[in-house]
Amino acid sequence: MKTLHCFTLSLLLLGQPVVAEDLLKPAPPAGTAQIDGGPATEMVSEPVMRATGTIEALDLQRGLVSIAHGPVPALKWPASTMDFQARREQLEGLSVGDAVQISFQSEGEQAAIVSIDKQ
Incomplete structure (x- = not known):
């Protein structure tokens, strides 16, 4: 019986950090575009990349917006044309x-647009 109590106590003490770790994960913002079930502007990649x-x-x-962009050295991308996911309001006024x-x-x-500015 003493072994059972020790085992149960060990599980309770060791299980707490796992629960605390999940509480630290940020919740995605509501109403954002989705890519693979996650918000388009909250993807795994850090930091935010820039291109023209x-x-x-x-x-x-x-x-979707298709952009012919220059190289992105941080990602080792050459200049190319590719589609970017974007929210409708980000694309308003663009042609x-x-x-x-x-x-x-x-x-x-x-890839998902965080911001897009006309030059």
């Missing part, structure tokens, strides 16, 4: 051909 480029296509319905500066986060081959 030209808008090649806009899809307001799907929340194909606009020169833009973007801040974004990436996860694998997916």
